Amino acid sequence: MAGIDIEGLATVYPNGVRAVDGLDLTVADGEFFALLGPSGCGKTTLLRTIAGLESATEGTVRIDSADVTRLEPGKRGVAMVFQDYALFPHMTVSENITYPLKVRRVAPSTRAEVAERTSGELSLHGLLERRPGQLSGGQQQRVALARAIASEGKVLLLDEPLSNLDARLRLEARTFLKKLQKDLGITTVFVTHDQAEALALADRIAVMQDGKLRQLGSPREVFARPSNTFVANFIGSTPMNLVPGVVSASSIDGRPVDGGSNGSAVGAVSLAGGSLPAATASAPAGAEVTVGIRPEYLTLSTRDVSGPSLRGSVVVAENLGTMSLVSVDCDGTLIGVTVPEEDEPAPGTPVVLTASAQRVLLYDKESGELLARQPAVVG
């Protein structure tokens, strides 16, 4: 088992596209690590560079502390599952699974044992003599995983392993994959553009944009405290509200309104004709910011409340299953808020929105970077 260290990695394609652009990343031993980002951000390229299928233009890749940047893919101790599974159609399931061993000239009896054991681990019993064409999508995916596991690499790389499955099967395969990874304890990097998948599976997530790393953290961190407006926009099944605002006071009534995070002073930020409490230690009063708040973290009430709040009227409510996403028109700005379905207000209802200070995130208006995490800038 082994960790992966990536330093200043860049991969430039012959047509000049810098698909991976100066990336630093460390994946710990045994970690389940997700690469997340929009289409074309370089996730696949990064994975292929780790695998050695693309050669790094700059920087180094270390696996188990050994520099593998210039090593052939077959010598890196890395196994990979491709998005289309890349099963060999003319081989049986068992021949597919044990192909890595055949290449290394392992004896047929040992190969049969490995096929038997691995197929057991991946619930492929009774399918060993079939050909890939005679399997369902979910079974094919497990055969591809089995082949990767049978090659006994130190690191497992998965390129959108679940994207070819239908929605129902994907949930099943997700649970299966997570359990398998925990059982094997193998360092795993997987690529996905489905943030729900990344949040559900990964120990840590790297969010990428244009070949660069935008945030690195646990699913909880990335969801609750996106470190810039790009990540804020990208993560979450309902988009985060990102509204221009102005820091109005460094504290309210001279006392903290709510427990401020990082021990920072709690003030307020005015936006959309109202105001919300916020940790304002990092921004002086009067500073223009982008206020970010998740619909899940806003509270909607039909009665008046004291303290900073937003006032508006309901425009439309969308059903999300057990929750409803309510759009509220606050002084011309549409703010989304989720409520339990039984509390769904009728359109036109006047409502009040409140939030706790640590849920209100302030981003720099120009750079879009999170302010609270940065050292206070005194202007």
Next chain:
Amino acid sequence: MATPPESVPVPPVPGRPARVRGPAQDVAGLGIGRAVGFLAPALLLIGAFLVFPAIWTIYIGITNYRLTGVEAVSPSIVGLSNYTRALNDALFHNALWLTLLFVLGSAIIGQNILGFALAWTMRRARPAVRRTVEALVLLAWILPSTVVAYLWIAFFDRDTGTLNSILGTQGTAWLIDYPMVCLVLFNTWRGTAFSMMLYSSALQAVPPSQLESARMVGASGWQTLRDIVFPHIRGHVLTNTLLISLWTANDFSPFLLTKGGPNHESETVPVYIYNVALQGGELGYSSAISFLLLIANLLVALLYLRLLRRRS
């Protein structure tokens, strides 16, 4: 036992004739007469230049028709004696053997392997290199035989040949000392383009991710070819081998280089047929051999079809 469902008589829909099963109807609305009129020129040409000569060959194969003399005017039917003669004709056996060598050396081994090797290596070459190589190989294929034969005669020539000045072997008459080797080399060079193009497109059908999977597990070049690539292109190999074998077996360009000589040492079947017909003047006998060559072609094609069917 299940009772068969009651058959309900369907009342005929008024104003709509019941659809009859039968040959396709006149979709274009030409009428049979005009349709035949459009087809006639093509049918006439095919009849005059393909069907008639073929049947004519079979016919004169059972006569003692000659280029000159009495039998040229009034040939008589000799039955199968031309065929029995061929069975005991040492020169015909020699021609069969040389054709086999020619096909084996230049088509099955030469063109097949060189064509595949070119297709495989050019896959990852720079576009400029690939285009240049493809253009050169194609050129060898599309140039007229007479031009090409002249070039190769100049290449192999004893006194001023290019090969002799390259190797410093002045005075070696390649076409006379090693006629079959020359023919095999020549035909490999001439026909590789087809194999190369066919294999190029066949290799495109191998999913890159499968090749990369093989790379990931550390498969060597040979292992990748054997385990991943060949199973994908097996059908193409079969098709290609059949086509180039037939073309090579029927190829007449050896005549342009060696005329079958020296002393019948490079006289493949097509060349032998020509020599028997036009030098020996025995049109009847040469037609019988032509017919045997045709049968051999058909047998190879049938074998191929059976192999193809077994695969699917």
